[in-house]
Amino acid sequence: MTDKNQENKRLFFGLDFSQENKAQIFNWLSHQVDDKRKPVLQSNLHLTLAFLPNVSPANELLLIEYAKSLTFSSFKLRFAETGYWPNTGIFFLKPCELVTPLNALATSIRNEGERLGIYQNPFDFHPHVTLKRNCKQQPEIKKAITPFEVEFKEFKLFHSTRVNSQLRYLPITSFKLRC
Numbered sequence: 001m002t003d004k005n006q007e008n009k010r011l012f013f014g015l016d017f018s019q020e021n022k023a024q025i026f027n028w029l030s031h032q033v034d035d036k037r038k039p040v041l042q043s044n045l046h047l048t049l050a051f052l053p054n055v056s057p058a059n060e061l062l063l064i065e066y067a068k069s070l071t072f073s074s075f076k077l078r079f080a081e082t083g084y085w086p087n088t089g090i091f092f093l094k095p096c097e098l099v100t101p102l103n104a105l106a107t108s109i110r111n112e113g114e115r116l117g118i119y120q121n122p123f124d125f126h127p128h129v130t131l132k133r134n135c136k137q138q139p140e141i142k143k144a145i146t147p148f149e150v151e152f153k154e155f156k157l158f159h160s161t162r163v164n165s166q167l168r169y170l171p172i173t174s175f176k177l178r179c
């Protein structure tokens, strides 16, 4: 029998939203955005810091130790704008500005993933919250989202996996940011 814990995993570090923020985003998405494509699962809403595919159990432990050792400060992000990438069809929500601690946090984890030989991301860090994928054109927005601000006091390591054939992002561990 295969031990699931011993298999390589598709992981990523990310920022999670409260249930309240997820419901707020989803409510706006369901009522004010006109597009045939289904949105991502409400519970899956997050902002990716570093994508780490095919991680061995040994490397997972090293990543957790590394994340625990980080001492970045908490930060606030304001969300009011959306965007669309035609090449991937991703429709997303994005923070209004790239704040320094967010960039520093994402850069150090991405660098560590690279140093461990897990993944070298060919793209710069573009913070975004994916709302829909595979949109053939930019979804029509009937009414802009009511701007909101979130203070992020922690980041998480997620396991991207299928549960009952549905893609789910399951938090493995949380790491505190300095208040």
Ligand code: 2AM
Pocket: 011, 012, 047, 048, 051, 090, 121, 128, 129, 130, 160
């Ligand atoms: P996303 O950030 O655009 O939503 C788990 O798969 C997460 O990692 C998803 O949030 C996903 O996209 C992001 N992701 C998937 N493949 C990626 C890749 N090749 N490079 C960077 N991020 C990726």
